[in-house]
Amino acid sequence: MTITSPSTYRLYSLQAATAQAYSTVRRHLLPIILPSALGLGYAPSPGDADISIQWLSKTLITAEVIPSHAKVTGVECKGLDGNRGMVGVMTRVVVIYTLDTRSSSNSNPNKDSHELHLILKKSNDGRDSRLGNIISRQCREAIFYSSDIARSLPTTLLPKVYYSHGSYWLGEYVILMEDIKQRRGHTEAGDAMELPVDLNFVFGNQIWGLPPSIDPKTLPPAAQMLEQVFITAAGIHALHWNDSRLRKMDWLKTTGWYRGADRTRWEWSVQAGSEAWIRGKARAAGDEYDVTYSEKFVKVMDESFERASWDILQRRLQDPSVPFTLSHGDFHAANMILDRSRSSTSLDLAIYDWSEVCIWEPTTELGQTIISDVAIPVFQEHVRSALRKYWEKLIELGAVKPTEYTFGTCWNHFLRGGVEKWLGMFAILSSMPGMPAKGMQFFHDQMVAFIELAEEEEGITYDITAVPCFAPKIK
Incomplete structure (x- = not known):
């Protein structure tokens, strides 16, 4: 294209x-x-x-x-x-x-x-x-x-x-x-509570590791925090589940796409990602960038970009069986803070950097969180139960009916959406100057493990849908 x-x-x-x-x-x-x-x-x-x-x-x-x-x-x-x-x-x-x-x-x-x-x-x-x-x-x-x-x-x-x-x-x-990190709370005895902390530290800050100032003993278990992230997301998503008013808010990132408009911007972004991925593969094939991409992963990336089209996107967005809601758009743990100002044991979240706020399929950004931040052994063992908590919260809040939006549907959409969210981002990052090789290797390994999780289900394929908005330089 x-x-x-x-x-x-x-x-x-x-x-x-x-x-x-x-x-x-x-x-x-x-x-x-x-x-x-x-x-x-x-x-x-x-x-x-x-x-x-x-x-x-x-x-x-x-x-x-x-x-x-x-x-x-x-x-x-x-x-x-x-x-x-x-x-x-x-x-x-x-x-x-x-x-x-x-x-x-x-x-x-x-x-x-x-x-x-x-x-x-x-x-x-x-x-x-x-x-x-x-x-x-x-x-x-x-x-x-x-x-x-x-x-x-x-x-x-x-x-x-x-x-x-x-x-x-x-x-x-x-x-x-x-500055959310300046939020302060005190116990009934007047003692100061634990300070707010970046959520990526709770998940181990997989690429960079924890700074010396963070005591792991003061952090909740990663599996418990993962469940709370999903429950918090359910509360956000339930407020505007299939809310047609969202399509009238032109400032949301994807409003035009849902209305069949703004095609050039989407196709520009796909082209920018495709060109970046070509450079990224060449970079990985050289001797100066220590990263290895598996054949399985390269095949998924290549086929997704080759198949990408506006018509495929429109079929997805106009499919009445695919829900939509208000989405943060960049839902990874570095954009979240564990707010301990009300209680040192509560798992309250504060979320910032809403620059990608959009209308989208709800479970997509949950998959982004997993791939971006959660260690493979943790998500392999706990992600299904965490997603079930998310689904049950949606039912409790009246956003969905279990007979119309089954957990099986929720699970399949989650597995597909997480990978699709990362396809375009991975392509852009793969050739970005200054991006460390260990970072790309981490994201590759996370995506492969997520893809293998989806292989247990049948009929899941990946298309380029959610994209970072970039434009290739045209002379």
């Missing part, structure tokens, strides 16, 4: 160049139009090195994050450890503020100083970054946080968001939100 749409690509390129020119002018004019000396301020934009204290103070007071009489005295932006974002950049923002203590003349000023940690997520600046965001529509996360559909989810499940801006036209987004 070869896509020949240079006019569309050039139109997007022109849009990105215009957006970059506008943003450059904006960066120079805003400090002049809204000078800090007048007590004004302006929201941060991609490419900005600093944050306006005046704007930040007003934003936090309006959101009731800090008291109305608080005075922000300093802001420091720090990089995040392990920040491996592929599209944007995340920064920890440390806000220093004081409270008005004029009523206490003997108050020690040092005791009045407070520190607040926030997370600032921004798209990268530059024409190429804007072009990528325009094509992939990464600004949907900012739109999601401001939407009614986000407000329908449990408040503890999402980070508290204090500012969100997303523009398809400019190919940019800016989100200021709470």
Whole structure:
């Protein structure tokens, strides 16, 4: 399959160049139009090195994050450890503020100083970054946080968001939100509870291992956590199971595909994945990249890309027997945090990075979690029982009837969807500069084990359906 749409690509390129020119002018004019000396301020934009204290103070007071009489005295932006974002950049923002203590003349000023940690997520600046965001529509996360559909989810499940801006036209987004890892809880005796922890650490952080700061003894068993992830997903999925209103939300990633539109974007992404996989196989065949792909795996990848077509996708999406719901879209453990602020023994989850939020077949993202994070012996032994808990939760919440959506159907869709979710991602990662060979070997081994799990069932084949949105460069 070869896509020949240079006019569309050039139109997007022109849009990105215009957006970059506008943003450059904006960066120079805003400090002049809204000078800090007048007590004004302006929201941060991609490419900005600093944050306006005046704007930040007003934003936090309006959101009731800090008291109305608080005075922000300093802001420091720090990089995040392990920040491996592929599209944007995340920064920890440390806000220093004081409270008005004029009523206490003997108050020690040092005791009045407070520190607040926030997370600032921004798209990268530059024409190429804007072009990528325009094509992939990464600004949907900012739109999601401001939407009614986000407000329908449990408040503890999402980070508290204090500012969100997303523009398809400019190919940019800016989100200021709470640092979930700063959530604190105390026992009845007043003792501090365990701090929130990245969920990938609970599963062992398979590629990189646990950092010295993490004590494995404080973490729940991986099998227990897997079950809780699936039950949490059931709660999200049940809210909008086969909800036709989702198809009217144009900002969701896959809305156009469900309506039979946006074909070029999907075919571009498939072509980008196919070309990346060709380069990835060549890379693996060389002597400088220590990775081995099995014949079985290469056959699945090759046949899936050879067979990929818009018609196959449409038959799947329009099939009334295949359910759909609101999906996170990138449901792996590095996008989840075990929140222990309410109880050190509870398994509450917080989920962030909703940049791929979409309509999709529900069990697909559960399979993504397994392949991305869960050790093979753990998922081989426990995944079927965990999925049954998911299915039973859907029934309990009234999303499905067991006679209409049997566990056998749920299981088969899960086995197919997990692999299909990873086909396009694996292809892109296989030739990505800087991707370590041990990472690709891990994902390969995970996918093969998952495929072998599916071989116990009959009639499961894999098609390219869910894809990361990229565009091949067209000259």
